[in-house]
Amino acid sequence: xxxxxxxxxxxxxxAPGTKPHPSAxxxxxxxxxxxxxxxxxxxxxxxxxxxxxxxxxxVLVSVAGFLFGAEQAAGLHRQALFWxxxxxxxxxxxxxxxxxxxxxxxxxxxxxxxxxxxxLLNNCTAxxxxxxxxxxxxxxxxxxxxxxxxIGQISAQELCEQIPYYVELARQNSARQEKKCQAAARLYPxxxxxxxxxxxxxxx
Numbered sequence: 001x002x003x004x005x006x007x008x009x010x011x012x013x014x015a016p017g018t019k020p021h022p023s024a025x026x027x028x029x030x031x032x033x034x035x036x037x038x039x040x041x042x043x044x045x046x047x048x049x050x051x052x053x054x055x056x057x058x059v060l061v062s063v064a065g066f067l068f069g070a071e072q073a074a075g076l077h078r079q080a081l082f083w084x085x086x087x088x089x090x091x092x093x094x095x096x097x098x099x100x101x102x103x104x105x106x107x108x109x110x111x112x113x114x115x116x117x118x119x120l121l122n123n124c125t126a127x128x129x130x131x132x133x134x135x136x137x138x139x140x141x142x143x144x145x146x147x148x149x150x151i152g153q154i155s156a157q158e159l160c161e162q163i164p165y166y167v168e169l170a171r172q173n174s175a176r177q178e179k180k181c182q183a184a185a186r187l188y189p190x191x192x193x194x195x196x197x198x199x200x201x202x203x204x
Contacts, residue, residue: 065188068188082118085118094159104126127148128152132144144169
């Protein structure tokens, strides 16, 4: 800076009020920027930031595991509710066919008002062609599909003789899914926390 000033003025202090050479300003600003970068690149600050990032990653892994478990438990609980509602609906069908000989179209309208939200009966045009929701595994619905296809095709007595078996099967499916739901509700939060702790140890 002094060198550049001398090039302009001859000596420092000559010609009061004279301005230094523009290159002096550039050099001075460059020195300030280098000094600032040295302050920001302090190794201690970098280590602190790395620790914060590692801790944040471990927390995010734990939260992700917990949310995944909650989603899986909610899906299992929804399946349990579906099978419970299906068992109740089959009992209602049996009573309607056996005691009142209700026609199939009238029976469907009555079932829609029976309070079975998980069965999605509003999307069903006929009981004979009932389509199970997508969240129910196809392997668990094959036997029930054959039962629905027989509605209106066999006598009321034959239908009433078959329904109790499917009612018990639906109840067993509901109980099994409910047990899985309870196990998932206990397991997945713990698994998520353990995964987060393991991730934190690995990142140390």
